[in-house]
Amino acid sequence: MAEQLYTIPVNDAFHADCECPLCQMQKTLEEHAIEYTMGPSYMEDDNRAMTDKMGFCSHHIGMLYKEKNRLGLALMLKTHTDKTIRDLKALSEKGTPAKPGLFSKQSNFSGVGAYIKELESSCFICDRMNRTFDRYVDTIFHMWKKDPEFKDTFKSSKGFCTYHYGILYDTSVTKLSKNQCEEFIEALNHLYFENMERVNGDIGWFIDKFDYRFKNEPWKNSKDALPRGIIKTNHTFVE
Secondary structure, eight states, X not given: OXXXXXXXXXHHHHHSSOSOHHHHHHHHHHHHHHXXXXXXXXXXXXXXXXXXXXOOOHHHHHHHHTSSOHHHXXXXXXXXXXXXXXXXXXXXXXXXXXXXXXXXOOOSOOHHHHHHHHHHTXXXXXXXXXXXXXXXXXXXXXXXXXXXXHHHHHHXXXXXXXXXXXXXXXXXXXXXXXXXXXXXXXXXXXXXXXXXXXXXXXXXXXXXXXXXXXXXXXXTTOXXXXXXXXXXXXXXXXX
C-alpha cells in the first residue's frame, strides 16, 4: 500500500519503540498543538475567538507557560479573561438562582455555575488534539482492512495502554465487518494481555531488586519498568 498523508503518523507511531502506539500519537499531537498555539496562529482572529471561548485545561496551561513565548500567552490570557469577566457579569446580574423544589427537574447549576462548568471542561489544545486523534483511530481500522503490511506491523507492536485498548476494542465493532472484527479483537486481546503481563513482570522484578537477596542479580528489563508501567496504566509519559 502506497503511504498516503493520513497514514504517515499512524505508521510512524506503530514503528516507534513504545508501549502504546496510540499514546505516541497523542504525545506527538500534543507537541504539535502546543507549537501551533504558541506560534503565529494566536494572532489570527478565528483562533483567538476559540481560545477566548474555550481557554485551556490545567495541564495544557502549564505546558504553555513553560514555552518561551510569554507575550503570546499573556495576550491569549488577557482576551480570554476579558470574555470570562464580561460573560459572568451578565449572568450574575440575573439575580440569585432559585432553589429547586424536591421534585423539580431544574438543574442544580445556575447560569453562572453552568458557564463555569462548561469552561472547566473545555480546552483549545485538547479539542484540537481530539479531533485529529479520532481521524487517526479511523485510519487504523482503514489500514487493518486494506494494508496487509500494516496488519503485520500492528501484531508485532508492544501492545497498548488500558485506555486505548478500550477505545480500539469498542470502536472495532462499528468500523469492521463481523469476521474482520473477530480477527482484530483476537489480535488486540493477545497484544494487550501479553504485553501487560510482560510489563507487570518487569515491575515485579524492579520491586524484587530492592530485596537484599537479589542485590547481585541483573536488572534484566526492569530499570525503566515504572515509566513503562505508567504508560500502560495511565496513558501518560513521565520523565
